[in-house]
Amino acid sequence: MITIKEIAKQLNMSTTTVSNVIHGKTGEVSPETQKKVQDFLDKVDYVPNISARNLAQNQSKIIGLALKARADKYENLIMDPFVSELIGGVEETIRNAGYFMMLYISSDTTEIMRHVSTWNVDGLILFGMLDDDGIRVSEKYKKPIVCLDTYSIEGLKHFTNVGLDDEQGTYDMVNYMIVKGHKRIAFLSDNQSGVDLARLNGYKKALADGGLKFKQSDFLKIRPKSDEIQDSLEEICRKAKNFDAIMCVSDLYAVTLIAALTDRGIRVPEDISIAGFDDNMLGQLHRPALTTVHQDVKKKGIVAADTLLKQLNGQKTPNQIKLPTHLVIRDTVRA
Amino acid sequence: MITIKEIAKQLNMSTTTVSNVIHGKTGEVSPETQKKVQDFLDKVDYVPNISARNLAQNQSKIIGLALKARADKYENLIMDPFVSELIGGVEETIRNAGYFMMLYISSDTTEIMRHVSTWNVDGLILFGMLDDDGIRVSEKYKKPIVCLDTYSIEGLKHFTNVGLDDEQGTYDMVNYMIVKGHKRIAFLSDNQSGVDLARLNGYKKALADGGLKFKQSDFLKIRPKSDEIQDSLEEICRKAKNFDAIMCVSDLYAVTLIAALTDRGIRVPEDISIAGFDDNMLGQLHRPALTTVHQDVKKKGIVAADTLLKQLNGQKTPNQIKLPTHLVIRDTVRA
DNA sequence: TTGTACGCGTTATCAA
DNA sequence: TTGATAACGCGTACAA
Numbered sequence A, B: 001m002i003t004i005k006e007i008a009k010q011l012n013m014s015t016t017t018v019s020n021v022i023h024g025k026t027g028e029v030s031p032e033t034q035k036k037v038q039d040f041l042d043k044v045d046y047v048p049n050i051s052a053r054n055l056a057q058n059q060s061k062i063i064g065l066a067l068k069a070r071a072d073k074y075e076n077l078i079m080d081p082f083v084s085e086l087i088g089g090v091e092e093t094i095r096n097a098g099y100f101m102m103l104y105i106s107s108d109t110t111e112i113m114r115h116v117s118t119w120n121v122d123g124l125i126l127f128g129m130l131d132d133d134g135i136r137v138s139e140k141y142k143k144p145i146v147c148l149d150t151y152s153i154e155g156l157k158h159f160t161n162v163g164l165d166d167e168q169g170t171y172d173m174v175n176y177m178i179v180k181g182h183k184r185i186a187f188l189s190d191n192q193s194g195v196d197l198a199r200l201n202g203y204k205k206a207l208a209d210g211g212l213k214f215k216q217s218d219f220l221k222i223r224p225k226s227d228e229i230q231d232s233l234e235e236i237c238r239k240a241k242n243f244d245a246i247m248c249v250s251d252l253y254a255v256t257l258i259a260a261l262t263d264r265g266i267r268v269p270e271d272i273s274i275a276g277f278d279d280n281m282l283g284q285l286h287r288p289a290l291t292t293v294h295q296d297v298k299k300k301g302i303v304a305a306d307t308l309l310k311q312l313n314g315q316k317t318p319n320q321i322k323l324p325t326h327l328v329i330r331d332t333v334r335a
Numbered sequence C: 001t002t003g004t005a006c007g008c009g010t011t012a013t014c015a016a
Numbered sequence D: 001t002t003g004a005t006a007a008c009g010c011g012t013a014c015a016a
Helices: A004-011 A015-022 A031-044 A050-057 A071-077 A081-096 A109-118 A133-140 A166-179 A194-209 A229-240 A251-263 A297-312 B004-011 B015-022 B031-044 B050-057 B071-077 B081-096 B109-118 B133-140 B166-179 B194-209 B229-240 B251-263 B297-312
Strands: A062-068 A100-106 A123-127 A145-148 A160-164 A185-189 A219-221 A245-248 A273-278 A291-294 A320-323 A326-328 B062-068 B100-106 B123-127 B145-148 B160-164 B185-189 B219-221 B245-248 B273-278 B291-294 B320-323 B326-328
Touching: A004 A015, A004 A031, A015 A031, A050 B050, A062 A081, A062 A109, A081 A100, A081 A251, A081 A297, A081 B081, A081 B100, A100 A109, A100 B081, A100 B100, A109 A133, A123 A297, A145 A297, A160 A166, A160 A297, A166 A185, A166 A194, A166 A245, A166 A273, A166 A291, A166 A326, A185 A194, A185 A229, A185 A251, A219 A229, A229 A251, A245 A251, A251 A273, A297 A320, B004 B015, B004 B031, B015 B031, B062 B081, B062 B109, B081 B100, B081 B251, B081 B297, B100 B109, B109 B133, B123 B297, B145 B297, B160 B166, B160 B297, B166 B185, B166 B194, B166 B245, B166 B273, B166 B291, B166 B326, B185 B194, B185 B229, B185 B251, B219 B229, B229 B251, B245 B251, B251 B273, B297 B320
Parallel strands: A062 A100, A062 A123, A123 A145, A145 A160, A160 A320, A185 A219, A185 A245, A245 A273, A273 A291, B062 B100, B062 B123, B123 B145, B145 B160, B160 B320, B185 B219, B185 B245, B245 B273, B273 B291
Antiparallel strands: A291 A326, B291 B326
16 A cells, blocks of 8 residues: 655655646646656555545545335335335446445434435435434534435425426326226325325325225335234235225235235236336336336436536536336236 | 534533543543533534544544456446455444455455555455455555455465355265256356366366266366357257256356246256255256255355454454355255 | 553545 | 645544
8 A cells, every 4th residue: 555655755846746647637747757657656556544634635435325214114124126126227327426325224314314414425315314304414414414305304306306297197097997987995104104105195186086086095004024024914915806906016015915906816907906116126027017107216316416426516506306207018907 | 513522612611521421431421521521412413523533533433345356247246246245244243343344346455455454444345356366465465364265375364254064064965966867967157266176166066976987078167257158058959969967066057047948948856967066046046946956155254254353353364264055955956 | 540652554634 | 838836614532
């Protein structure tokens, strides 16, 4: 691990000169010395010490990707194909821009913020924030933040959010179900806030526009914790008799539900139609192939990272970026 | 971002004292001053600057998780449930031990090593290394390394490898197939080195022990690149007629294959039996549920991180750690 | 028990 | 065109 100081000593020159060559400030140094340094550099393959650089420049070249895990979903979070696709998109974009990515998963916002400030992280991508988190974050942290799939959180409103046209997505799908003759359509999710709420609203709107009435019992709540999910599915499958179709809030839940239904002799789509949301490999590899709402998760990650990079360069970015969705009609909704 | 220096100034004492209190060196400082500092600390919530600390101590508290992506599989790598489960296990363990995780994905070993040395990473978890990578890595990097699923790579032999009893896993499954009356059994994979080779060997051994002969044509090669996979599957499905069963090297491939077979009217397990390897959600949610070899991927990540942490504490660790596998008999191998 | 002073590797300022 | 030197924030040996 050779240092600039050491190089300067061996070459009988000052650290400034070496540093200038390293940073390509060609105007500041004569061609001869330039070459001399460059040759030496090639020989010893010098690697800068980022800690020292960070200290001197008060920046870190780190972008933090903080995933807030709901306690009841932690085990699922990292397994969800959604998350890994997202990470893939973000990591690639960040790396290509010469930044580094630090991944932090926690259910404790305070902990996340401590982590971020010790490392003097240059920018932050936040996923899974809700309720009062926003205020605490924006109090502590004064650098660029991009949120992902975050709806109207007080205190985060002045940050850019990269999201999806969730409402339109479920609207289109439920509308499609109605057109195909389904009347009793349920909605399945594990909560009613944020993204899930938006998708629920799209579903309700489609019902209303189709002349159907939404009843509280049309909302099916799934409890994803591993010690509750079986009971939860049992209950949902019992209620399934009352419906022609179920709009699920994610592909994961759709596929999980279909498996549970199949185990109980209820056929999809003959007995009941099921649709998902995400269009990930879970549904693509499923047979019958899952009818679902497509979103480009990797793109979401790329756009989020790109937006943050723009902010880091001092550019303004819009308050909301909504990526489109489209229907992927396959085989789990009866035609 | 308050600094120790600033705190010392405001409290009219030296930085040493403040630093001592922060590090709990209670013997060095009187109870009164201790309390005074502590109170102040709580009020301003001081966060240490890690860059400065790293520089002073020549360590980073960072553990690098480097995933080497084969160029032909990059898009699949991050989507594979295997990787996200692994990341989950590693991240959690590292975080609980007070370390930080830096994730780096690349197909270029040199790039990975540059990254690692700039950050002065304290320890490294390496996944997906092969061939000559090992030598280059161990030349550049003199700190603890733990490899994951790495077989006998020259130059990495003196590092601990956390792996699986891959050979036993496929042996057990193929043996089970034979017991159930299958005779013409193929093996499907995308390469024949490392983990895949070990699993192939287990398969061959089971064939031999069952009195069956292995022919070169029993190896089915799948090409996972998105522009080749369809052709590849077409070819494999054509060959499938010649077999009673196919042992797939992963659940992902097993499920992919079953979907392709189903699309062509070939039924599993009635017409052909399929087994996977991994036991991830892909197979669990599949119907018919996938018969597969179980491995605990999250545990693998945890063990790898734990092993590295031990080495960081100066403990010796064994050269090889092999986690067990066991059969999960479900519905895709005909009884 | 407390304080002073220096080093870690880099960048930046300013003088030569 | 080059070189001294100060700063970044922290830890620590050593002096008081």
